[in-house]
Amino acid sequence: MAQYARTKGSIALITLTNPPVNALSSAVRKGITETVSRALNDTQVKAVVLCGENGQFCGGADIKEFAKPMSGPALVPMIHAIEAGEKPVVAAIEGIALGGGLELALGCHYRVAHAKARMGLPEVTLGLLPAAGGTQRLPRLTGIPTALELITTGRHITAQEALKLGIVDKVTDGNVVDAAMEMALSVIGRPLSPRRLSTLSTPPLANLDGVFEAAMAQVKRRSRGAMAPVACVKAVRAAAELPYSQGMKRELELMGTLMSSGQAKALQYCFFAQRAVGKWSLPNGAQWNNSRPRDIRTAGVIGLGTMGRGIVVSLVKAGISVVAVEMEEKQLDLGRKEVTGILERDAKRRGVTAPLHLISFALSLQSLRGVDLVIEAVFEDMELKKRVFADLSRVCNQNTMLCTNTSGLDVDQIASVTDRPPLVVGMHFFAPAHVMKLLEVVCGPRSSAEAVATAMSLGKRMGKVSVAVGNCPGFVGNRMLKSYMDESVFLLEEGASPEQVDQALEEFGFALGIFKVGDLSGLDVGWRVRKSSGLIGPDVNPTFPSRVRQGRRYCPLPDLLCEQGRWGQKTGRGWYLYDSAGGRVARPDPEIQRFLQDYRLRYGIPSRRISEQEVVERCVFALANEGFQVLEDGMAAGPEDIDMVYVFGYGWPRHRGGPMFHAAQVGLPRVLQRLEFYYRENPDIPHLQPSALLRRLVGAGSPPIQQWKQYIRSTHSQL
Numbered sequence: 001m002a003q004y005a006r007t008k009g010s011i012a013l014i015t016l017t018n019p020p021v022n023a024l025s026s027a028v029r030k031g032i033t034e035t036v037s038r039a040l041n042d043t044q045v046k047a048v049v050l051c052g053e054n055g056q057f058c059g060g061a062d063i064k065e066f067a068k069p070m071s072g073p074a075l076v077p078m079i080h081a082i083e084a085g086e087k088p089v090v091a092a093i094e095g096i097a098l099g100g101g102l103e104l105a106l107g108c109h110y111r112v113a114h115a116k117a118r119m120g121l122p123e124v125t126l127g128l129l130p131a132a133g134g135t136q137r138l139p140r141l142t143g144i145p146t147a148l149e150l151i152t153t154g155r156h157i158t159a160q161e162a163l164k165l166g167i168v169d170k171v172t173d174g175n176v177v178d179a180a181m182e183m184a185l186s187v188i189g190r191p192l193s194p195r196r197l198s199t200l201s202t203p204p205l206a207n208l209d210g211v212f213e214a215a216m217a218q219v220k221r222r223s224r225g226a227m228a229p230v231a232c233v234k235a236v237r238a239a240a241e242l243p244y245s246q247g248m249k250r251e252l253e254l255m256g257t258l259m260s261s262g263q264a265k266a267l268q269y270c271f272f273a274q275r276a277v278g279k280w281s282l283p284n285g286a287q288w289n290n291s292r293p294r295d296i297r298t299a300g301v302i303g304l305g306t307m308g309r310g311i312v313v314s315l316v317k318a319g320i321s322v323v324a325v326e327m328e329e330k331q332l333d334l335g336r337k338e339v340t341g342i343l344e345r346d347a348k349r350r351g352v353t354a355p356l357h358l359i360s361f362a363l364s365l366q367s368l369r370g371v372d373l374v375i376e377a378v379f380e381d382m383e384l385k386k387r388v389f390a391d392l393s394r395v396c397n398q399n400t401m402l403c404t405n406t407s408g409l410d411v412d413q414i415a416s417v418t419d420r421p422p423l424v425v426g427m428h429f430f431a432p433a434h435v436m437k438l439l440e441v442v443c444g445p446r447s448s449a450e451a452v453a454t455a456m457s458l459g460k461r462m463g464k465v466s467v468a469v470g471n472c473p474g475f476v477g478n479r480m481l482k483s484y485m486d487e488s489v490f491l492l493e494e495g496a497s498p499e500q501v502d503q504a505l506e507e508f509g510f511a512l513g514i515f516k517v518g519d520l521s522g523l524d525v526g527w528r529v530r531k532s533s534g535l536i537g538p539d540v541n542p543t544f545p546s547r548v549r550q551g552r553r554y555c556p557l558p559d560l561l562c563e564q565g566r567w568g569q570k571t572g573r574g575w576y577l578y579d580s581a582g583g584r585v586a587r588p589d590p591e592i593q594r595f596l597q598d599y600r601l602r603y604g605i606p607s608r609r610i611s612e613q614e615v616v617e618r619c620v621f622a623l624a625n626e627g628f629q630v631l632e633d634g635m636a637a638g639p640e641d642i643d644m645v646y647v648f649g650y651g652w653p654r655h656r657g658g659p660m661f662h663a664a665q666v667g668l669p670r671v672l673q674r675l676e677f678y679y680r681e682n683p684d685i686p687h688l689q690p691s692a693l694l695r696r697l698v699g700a701g702s703p704p705i706q707q708w709k710q711y712i713r714s715t716h717s718q719l
């Protein structure tokens with residue numbers, strides 16, 4: 001898995017061969033070890049060039065091997081042998097040099113990169129650190145602040161930035177192997193000691209303590225509860241304070257702790273899950289690799305509210321020409337201003353020109369006649385959406401794909417008013433749509449494979465993680481969210497405060513607690529949905545609203561709050577208090593405490609002390625329990641799909657893998673036992689009743705998450 005050739009007489013060319021990214025599997029490490037030794041021992045060879053086949057230098061360690069016992073030569077001595085060798089070794093970096101791939105290149109004496117190459121040490125995103133000497137060599141080369149930033153964020157850099165930072169010695173537009181050969185020939189005979197990074201000292205830095213303290217504070221703030229960024233700071237500190245050999249010991253020690261951690265397993269699971277969700281399939285056998293997406297060049301967006309604006313920006317940034325339609329002139333002008341502003345700010349940040357020429361604004365659906373695809377983003381109201389789709393069906397070319405950005409309405413019902421149900425799919429974006437990475441692609445029972453393929457691929461083009469989901473109320477994300485939200489308000493009834501629930505969830509790792517999220521997105525949104533679904537209406541006694549609706553426990557607290565005009569940040573008051581309408585800083589509100597006490601008194605609900613454990617278990621296990629039901633109902637293809645929906649759309653802490661992975665990590669028997677306990681205590685909350693799939697999995701001895709699909713008994717799977 002490393003080829004050896006002697007070229008130009010005195011140059012040995014070693015080529016890594018492990019498609020698609022030349023990951024450093026045990027076979028590749030063996031190949032490199034053997035070929036480097038051969039080159040160093042061949043008296044005809046004066047210099048060595050190391051490259052990767054198929055335009056990729058190296059994607060780093062083989063992540064799949066992390067789950068297995070280590071075999072074959074280790075990376076550290078392999079890289080050390082290259083650096084310590086008496087012949088110059090030049091890395092020819094094309095495509096990518098990531099993780100162990102960049103560490104390998106840092107062990108070489110010179111580095112030449114193609115202008116389009118990208119480099120980085122992304123181990124932190126996998127719950128690890130660059131433990132093949134990366135934390136020790138990079139600070140010696142770039143200085144501590146740069147190394148700290150690159151290692152703790154895992155950010156990829158371009159060849160140009162790498163050149164500026166001194167990480168590569170030369171950048172070429174031409175053939176990188178030829179340029180590396182040329183460099184190799186030119187350095188033969190030059191002293192190698194100054195090129196051995198491990199022998200150098202880190203460049204001096206004033207206020208070392210201050211720099212590391214600030215870095216530590218920053219990583220703790222940014223990635224709450226994640227271990228790897230903290231370990232990365234510690235490892236770089238070792239480079240600054242210890243001789244290389246001791247720094248390497250510290251690097252290994254820190255890596256040892258990370259490698260065996262649940263966080264690393266969760267993050268590596270996420271890496272593969274993110275890729276697995278792109279491999280969708282439908283019950284009729286159509287799937288990602290046998291269905292051709294359409295080439296979308298022009299799109300229409302209807303509705304320029306918050307969602308529509310974000311969708312326009314996402315499409316335009318993907319290079320698609322967009323016709324943005326609003327029915328009222330005032331809304332259109334507002335939308336135009338907002339969209340233009342977002343694109344201009346983004347372009348300024350990136351030092352490019354805003355692609356405003358790609359957008360046109362219109363007041364009539366007629367302007368959508370010739371577009372390839374339309375995304376409707378009007379108000380979440382079935383009758384309104386049906387009217388829009390019936391109109392689109394009349395106005396648009398017969399072949400235009402019609403997509404609805406609904407967050408939970410029946411896509412098939414919407415499709416039924418058109419003349420082309422096979423060309424209708426749901427594209428559920430998350431607010432703000434130009435920022436959030438998740439796209440739920442809702443496959444209606446009549447959506448064609450071509451339509452699904454097109455929506456999935458369009459999502460990818462817009463930089464989204466597209467997840468195919470079934471057509472049920474709330475789809476995957478919002479359907480599960482209901483159990484989670486219900487639990488959080490039930491906890492308030494029983495004695496908790498919004499800040500107590502939020503704190504427990506934020507300590508668990510959520511970016512924001514559920515009540516802060518509610519205030520941010522607007523409490524009136526859910527209020528409207530509850531009204532339209534019949535949960536609130538003329539039958540409900542306004543002075544003493546019932547706590548049972550549609551046959552299950554119901555908490556009227558959010559409705560009572562909305563009736564008081566407490567709609568969240570937009571009104572300056574919600575579950576929290578804000579300085580003014582639109583304020584962002586949440587403060588606990590004593591009025592809410594009184595409101596909750598009065599409520600409990602009125603309904604005779606005894607207030608009790610609720611532990612952090614109960615908050616997390618009831619919210620998170622209820623969420624996962626609904627996830628099992630989603631799987632059983634065939635609305636998600638597998639646990640990975642659910643987990644990616646939560647990681648990319650709902651602020652779920654990535655280092656906990658997703659709700660389904662978390663359940664597996666906690667242990668399915670424990671999750672089952674806690675749900676049984678809470679259900680016994682609250683028999684009026686059906687979503688606490690353990691799902692049949694969870695019971696079956698426990699009965700089968702809790703197989704690994706990758707095998708769960710075998711236990712699903714869905715008879716009408718939509719995926």
Ligand SMILES: CCCCCCCC/C=C\C/C=C/C(=O)SCCNC(=O)CCNC(=O)[C@H](O)C(C)(C)COP(=O)(O)OP(=O)(O)OC[C@H]1O[C@@H](n2cnc3c(N)ncnc32)[C@H](O)[C@@H]1OP(=O)(O)O
Binds near residue numbers: 063064076098126275
């Ligand atoms: C007691 C303790 C002892 C410790 C001893 C420690 C010794 C030192 C150990 C380790 C140090 C080094 C660690 C590392 O290097 S960790 C890996 C770092 N590299 C990365 O994180 C890169 C990951 N890959 C990517 O970011 C992307 O894949 C990409 C940018 C390379 C390419 O992107 P794209 O073109 O979009 O393609 P895909 O992402 O779809 O990937 C294609 C295909 O390739 C698979 N793949 C990619 N990278 C790896 C990899 N590093 N290992 C294994 N497989 C990889 C990917 O999964 C896709 O395959 P598919 O899932 O089957 O579709």
